[in-house]
Amino acid sequence: MGQARPPEPADDKEEDMLPIKNTSMLQNTGDPLVRGPLLRMANHALAALNSERLIPSLVRLEGDILHVGDTVWNLADYRRVLVVGAGKAGNHMARSLEGILGARISRGLVIVKQLEPGDELAHIELALGGHPYPNESGRRATQRILDLLGGCASGDLVVSLISGGSSALMNCPAEGISVDEESRLTELLLTAGASILEINTVRRHVSAVNGGRLAQRVSASGARMLNLILSDRVGDTAVGTPRVPVAYTGTQIGLDPTTFLDAWNILERYRLLAAAPNSVLEHLRRGPQLTETPKSPLPGVSNFVIQGLPDACAAAVDAARAEHLPVHVLTSGLEGDSRQAGMFLAAVAREVRDRGEPFAPPCVLVAAGETTVRLNGPAGSGGPSQELALSFAREVAGLAGVGIAAIETEGTDGPTTLAGAVTDGTTLERCRAARVDILAALDGHDCCPALTAVGDQLETGNTGTNLCDLNIIYIA
Structure with a gap:
């Protein structure tokens, strides 16, 4: 050498x-x-x-049998296969998955940062959201995902495609908080020099979907959920070959170890309590009376991390x-x-x-x-x-x-x-x-x-x- x-x-x-x-x-x-x-x-x-190369090395369809690593799903057991997701790699991830499942996909919607030629897919729609600041386009697309999942029941399989940027792109503020206020909160945290972990801790507790709440909805419906994840978290270990499901924290589909109190303390640490929107502060104050983000494994949810930092x-x-x-x-x-x-x-x-x-x-x-x-x-x-x-x-x-x-x-x-x-x-x-x-x-x-x-x-x-x-x- x-x-x-x-x-x-x-x-x-x-x-x-x-x-x-x-x-x-x-x-x-x-x-x-x-x-x-x-x-x-x-x-x-x-x-x-490139995930378009990696996903086919993990996911394959043989007849009715969907193989993901060493785990299998018999698609004949499911009435519908729905695809949802968000992230800056969502374009390629969606294209790769559609190339495998094709018409087996009943409906699909993935929120991405930008669209390019070749992003027109037959079974998965790609919609634009905002990053690094949440926007109204992303909120509307997220609401459409929630509407799609609202009809889920036992017998449905939901496949989610999650990559970095999903917390901003898939945004649905908690009741009483506007998109503009959530965006302003993100801007304050970024300008103050908060880490991405700190920013996401706050985001999870002012959102109706982040912090694992999306997976929580699917699990509560009785449907099964298969999550394919590109993890951009600093501190993760190398994935190598992702053959088996793993525990995962963060984003819309993972468990969340953080709390409403953690979110409040971050705003206090960066001296943002005076500048943060009143609706956000009021929501965080009511944290003890609200349902926390999920902390324990959710039935029917399987996570496969395809890549890590x-x-x-x-x-x-x-x-x-x-x-x-x-x-x-x-x-x-x-x-x-x-x-x-x-x-x-x-x-x-x-x-x-x-x-x-x-x-x-x-x-x-x-x-x-x-x-x-x-x-x-x-x-x-x-x-x-x-x-x-x-x-x-x-x-x-x-x-x-x-x-x-x-x-x-x-x-x-x-x-x-x-x-x-x-x-x-x-x-x-x-x-x-x-x-x-x-x-x-x-x-x-x-x-x-x-x-x-x-x-x-x-x-x-x-x-x-x-x-x-x-x-x-x-x-x-």
């Missing part, structure tokens, strides 16, 4: 098949020592994580080994401020390049997780992966043979249409030549225009996965 393969420019037809749609442009920009290997590894990892690291490791490069996973739990994370990863890369510590170059470093942009005033256009990549570029400015692919694995980083960026030691100089002030872009959380101005933006569209942020660093 040692030297990466030289760049192999992709023709237009080949590039159309790659997850990163602007591979050729990125490969011909910046430091040629790192661009080719970085892009091959990033494309390799994203392709391996460490699987993103595993895919990147496989990609590096395909390049014949030594590879080291720094962490699958990178959290905190995106800009600071970029500075930290750059410091490690410089140590490797300059001193051969803690690893000798050439090598690949991998870090996955979910960093956040902490707003302290008006913000421009950007996202966590873009901010991390630009911060990294500033710290490695002028160094040859050091680069990063910072990827939001579902394909949209923050509120932008970019998936992240590829930056290296040439980025700062190219920004100066284009009269782009990197420091101003970082301070103003306006990284998208800066990266686009120098051609370092990474574009994928829907990727078929959503395992938070994947950072691949190459030191030549």
